[in-house]
Amino acid sequence: MTDPAFQRWAVRIEYDGTGLVGWQRQASGLSVQALLETAASHLAGGAAVPSITAGRTDAGVHALAQVAHLDFPAHARLNRHAVREGLSFHLRPHAVVVLDAAPVGPEWSARFSATWRSYEYRIFNRRARPALAAGHVWHVKSPLDIARMQEGANHLVGAHDFTSFRAAACQANSPLRTLDELSIRREGDHVLIFAKARSFLHHQVRNMVGTLKLVGIGQWEPQRVAQALQARTRAAAGPTAPPEGLYLNGVGYDPDPFA
Amino acid sequence: MTDPAFQRWAVRIEYDGTGLVGWQRQASGLSVQALLETAASHLAGGAAVPSITAGRTDAGVHALAQVAHLDFPAHARLNRHAVREGLSFHLRPHAVVVLDAAPVGPEWSARFSATWRSYEYRIFNRRARPALAAGHVWHVKSPLDIARMQEGANHLVGAHDFTSFRAAACQANSPLRTLDELSIRREGDHVLIFAKARSFLHHQVRNMVGTLKLVGIGQWEPQRVAQALQARTRAAAGPTAPPEGLYLNGVGYDPDPFA
Numbered sequence: 001m002t003d004p005a006f007q008r009w010a011v012r013i014e015y016d017g018t019g020l021v022g023w024q025r026q027a028s029g030l031s032v033q034a035l036l037e038t039a040a041s042h043l044a045g046g047a048a049v050p051s052i053t054a055g056r057t058d059a060g061v062h063a064l065a066q067v068a069h070l071d072f073p074a075h076a077r078l079n080r081h082a083v084r085e086g087l088s089f090h091l092r093p094h095a096v097v098v099l100d101a102a103p104v105g106p107e108w109s110a111r112f113s114a115t116w117r118s119y120e121y122r123i124f125n126r127r128a129r130p131a132l133a134a135g136h137v138w139h140v141k142s143p144l145d146i147a148r149m150q151e152g153a154n155h156l157v158g159a160h161d162f163t164s165f166r167a168a169a170c171q172a173n174s175p176l177r178t179l180d181e182l183s184i185r186r187e188g189d190h191v192l193i194f195a196k197a198r199s200f201l202h203h204q205v206r207n208m209v210g211t212l213k214l215v216g217i218g219q220w221e222p223q224r225v226a227q228a229l230q231a232r233t234r235a236a237a238g239p240t241a242p243p244e245g246l247y248l249n250g251v252g253y254d255p256d257p258f259a
Numbered sequence: 260m261t262d263p264a265f266q267r268w269a270v271r272i273e274y275d276g277t278g279l280v281g282w283q284r285q286a287s288g289l290s291v292q293a294l295l296e297t298a299a300s301h302l303a304g305g306a307a308v309p310s311i312t313a314g315r316t317d318a319g320v321h322a323l324a325q326v327a328h329l330d331f332p333a334h335a336r337l338n339r340h341a342v343r344e345g346l347s348f349h350l351r352p353h354a355v356v357v358l359d360a361a362p363v364g365p366e367w368s369a370r371f372s373a374t375w376r377s378y379e380y381r382i383f384n385r386r387a388r389p390a391l392a393a394g395h396v397w398h399v400k401s402p403l404d405i406a407r408m409q410e411g412a413n414h415l416v417g418a419h420d421f422t423s424f425r426a427a428a429c430q431a432n433s434p435l436r437t438l439d440e441l442s443i444r445r446e447g448d449h450v451l452i453f454a455k456a457r458s459f460l461h462h463q464v465r466n467m468v469g470t471l472k473l474v475g476i477g478q479w480e481p482q483r484v485a486q487a488l489q490a491r492t493r494a495a496a497g498p499t500a501p502p503e504g505l506y507l508n509g510v511g512y513d514p515d516p517f518a
Contacts, residue, residue, distance in 0.1 A: 014387070014389075014390040014391060015390050015391075016390050016391045016393070062391060064391070084387075088387060088388065095390045095391070095393060096390055097387045097388055097389070097390040098387065099387050128273070128343075128347060128356045128357065128358050129347065129356055130273075130356070131273040131274050131275050131354045131355055131356040132273060132274075132275045132321060132323070132354070132395070134275070134354060136391070
């Protein structure tokens with residue numbers, strides 16, 4: 001067995017997407033990837049430390065529990081505490097923090113080893129604009145009927161061709177996805193939408209939420225969600241909900257490297 | 260009955276205290292009072308509109324449901340919708356929003372008519388610093404024992420001389436207050452402390468929280484809270500918890516002007 005030239009580490013990350021260009025490194029603007037890799041490079045004595053993530057979140061999207069892996073030079077000799085605390089230290093003052101870190105094998109991938117992803121979408125549903133939650137919710141003024149939204153959502157659960165809910169820029173080979181859960185609940189002024197699947201298409205959650213909002217305000221009958229799905233064309237579904245209400249809140253692996 | 264020269268309006272307000280100097284107008288910096296009175300003046304065609312609040316929150320302290328009253332010139336002829344929406348419009352882009360407005364009589368006072376105030380204090384209790392909740396919680400790394408904190412808190416409930424929990428700058432005539440409720444619960448990484456009383460001394464909630472934190476981390480026995488109270492000297496209690504975890508979350512009136 002050969003000793004690899006790098007040691008791969010899995011990290012679980014929380015971030016506030018406000019003001020960031022998203023996960024992926026861009027020509028300009030702050031990305032989570034660039035911030036994380038720069039922090040990792042500090043920890044590795046200046047060496048480049050490439051990363052791969054479970055979910056490339058868009059600009060403005062938040063994460064409660066994003067997962068990525070980082071390939072440190074094998075000579076860096078890090079331990080779990082040093083990776084977690086050292087990365088979080090070097091990520092200051094940015095709103096990105098490492099919650100946990102675990103060594104993984106060179107075949108393990110934050111992206112390809114993931115068995116599920118879950119997202120939460122937060123709608124702030126009252127007349128007055130949010131003062132405290134600004135940038136962290138989608139403000140919808142009209143009262144939302146949660147029971148109607150859930151009825152519409154139920155049409156999307158299961159294995160389907162999600163072409164109608166897929167961004168034009170989506171790079172996935174297939175529009176087929178299996179949505180394991182799409183549940184809606186109210187907590188005071190918040191309407192929370194929880195989605196879980198092995199993987200999602202680009203903008204799939206935001207397009208589903210933008211569609212269910214039409215059902216919630218009474219503009220669409222719940223049954224129309226099924227028709228939009230069957231139409232297999234983006235134009236048949238509702239608009240894309242804004243990024244600031246979306247949270248990547250979990251990525252699953254079997255076994256869990258952080259356990 | 261004479262027609263007063265002004266029409267008094269009660270308003271319920273939400274604000275994010277981050278970056279504000281607090282409720283009260285200061286020589287420099289943005290205050291909630293100055294922002295609200297400026298917005299009201301816009302609505303009153305430039306006339307001065309003085310305000311009085313139920314609770315003069317400190318710099319960095321937030322409000323979910325602050326109450327104030329505003330004296331508009333009687334000729335302004337406003338209605339409930341115009342006051343609520345007009346003030347919120349003119350408060351843009353600041354993180355201050357008017358949730359409700361109601362006309363009240365000239366004898367009604369946001370401050371003196373209040374029969375209770377309630378505050379919530381939010382501690383973020385995990386090792387990693389908060390990325391998403393930064394500025395909105397007190398970050399305490401050491402695990403907090405909620406049962407111990409509640410045991411300590413129970414010594415403070417009731418009618419007491421709260422000299423030990425009162426800021427040196429407190430202007431109240433008497434240190435006697437009746438604390439109706441002081442309850443603690445955990446919600447995931449958050450430890451939430453809820454306090455309710457007819458009125459509070461300056462820094463009373465933050466000083467109680469700073470003391471209960473010492474109990475929660477095991478540095479103090481719960482019984483020591485009773486001793487601190489009995490000592491009637493500020494030095495006997497714990498330090499003042501930081502402002503960013505504190506939320507004024509309710510003010511009660513009988514009858515409720517917003518009902």
